[in-house]
Amino acid sequence: MSNDTNGGAQPGTVSSATPNGIAGLAPQPGVDKPDPILRASGVRRSFGGLTAVNVQNLEVQRGTITSLIGPNGAGKSTLFNLLTGFDRVDAGRWEFRGKKLNGMGGHRVARQGMVRTFQLTKALTRMTVLDNMLLAAQGQSGERFLGSFLPFAWQRQERENRERAMELLRRFNLEAMHGEIAGSLSGGQRKLLEMARALMVEPSMVMLDEPMAGVNPALVQSLLGHITSLRDEGMTVLFVEHDMDVIMGISDWIVVLAQGEVIAEGRPEDVRSNSAVIDAYLGAHHDEG
Numbered sequence: 001m002s003n004d005t006n007g008g009a010q011p012g013t014v015s016s017a018t019p020n021g022i023a024g025l026a027p028q029p030g031v032d033k034p035d036p037i038l039r040a041s042g043v044r045r046s047f048g049g050l051t052a053v054n055v056q057n058l059e060v061q062r063g064t065i066t067s068l069i070g071p072n073g074a075g076k077s078t079l080f081n082l083l084t085g086f087d088r089v090d091a092g093r094w095e096f097r098g099k100k101l102n103g104m105g106g107h108r109v110a111r112q113g114m115v116r117t118f119q120l121t122k123a124l125t126r127m128t129v130l131d132n133m134l135l136a137a138q139g140q141s142g143e144r145f146l147g148s149f150l151p152f153a154w155q156r157q158e159r160e161n162r163e164r165a166m167e168l169l170r171r172f173n174l175e176a177m178h179g180e181i182a183g184s185l186s187g188g189q190r191k192l193l194e195m196a197r198a199l200m201v202e203p204s205m206v207m208l209d210e211p212m213a214g215v216n217p218a219l220v221q222s223l224l225g226h227i228t229s230l231r232d233e234g235m236t237v238l239f240v241e242h243d244m245d246v247i248m249g250i251s252d253w254i255v256v257l258a259q260g261e262v263i264a265e266g267r268p269e270d271v272r273s274n275s276a277v278i279d280a281y282l283g284a285h286h287d288e289g
């Protein structure tokens with residue numbers, strides 16, 4: 001697919017570098033990081049009698065690619081939703097760049113610089129690629145509010161948004177598709193668009209929810225290249241992904257959840273050989289069987 005080219009460094013080469021001061025960290029659940037961008041403690045969420053998330057302590061080191069993994073039902077999506085303001089905790093607190101986020105809805109969280117990707121909804125697939133990008137900026141920056149009082153500022157903002165949108169579409173090799181209906185994109189191109197949309201608000205951290213799901217294996221390397229480039233530009237990336245090969249190859253740090261709790265953390269090589277992780281995955285397979 002000519003529209004999906006590698007966005008930067010080779011993903012296979014990044015993990016051994018362990019950038020940003022985490023190389024010497026002890027691979028312990030809940031270990032403090034030297035320069036955390038996100039810190040969570042005592043975060044709990046139950047559904048009826050089931051404790052879906054019970055995270056005592058979790059820090060994400062600034063400028064890393066950190067992956068959240070765990071067997072089915074481990075609580076990954078629930079934790080992701082809680083941290084990004086799309087679900088409410090029963091208890092706990094978390095802060096991003098030193099600012100408490102408890103109680104903030106998703107749009108306010110995004111305005112703090114922590115942005116998540118979303119799968120394109122039906123409505124979005126009927127809009128053009130460019131309009132998708134412009135809507136992402138509008139939904140997250142409070143632009144409507146500005147426009148209702150200051151039309152000139154709004155016009156300038158709109159022009160800047162268009163410029164940024166086209167620049168990002170160029171970066172993700174979607175420029176030629178800007179006038180096309182988003183629903184006509186391939187699975188891989190949709191994932192690129194989802195990532196590009198998240199970047200409209202110039203976040204300092206992007207949270208990717210299964211960015212490789214449904215993507216043709218040939219395009220996975222391209223997506224990984226883009227993710228690595230984001231990290232290399234100084235962004236922090238947190239992602240939830242099922243594919244172990246993908247995670248081991250690209251992550252600087254891995255957090256493993258099982259039954260809602262962080263059971264292990266470390267560099268890929270630490271996690272790969274961790275017996276608690278192996279047991280959790282095997283246990284989950286037994287439960288399924």
Ligand SMILES: Nc1ncnc2c1ncn2[C@@H]1O[C@H](COP(=O)(O)OP(=O)(O)OP(=O)(O)O)[C@@H](O)[C@H]1O
Nearest residue numbers: 047050051052070071072073074075076077078079
């Ligand atoms: N809205 C909800 N109502 C009731 N139970 C829920 C709800 N959301 C999640 N759960 C339960 O909470 C637990 C954690 O689910 P969650 O989706 O967070 O896990 P996950 O690690 O993302 O799993 P998967 O990898 O299968 O997507 C599961 O037992 C799930 O059934």
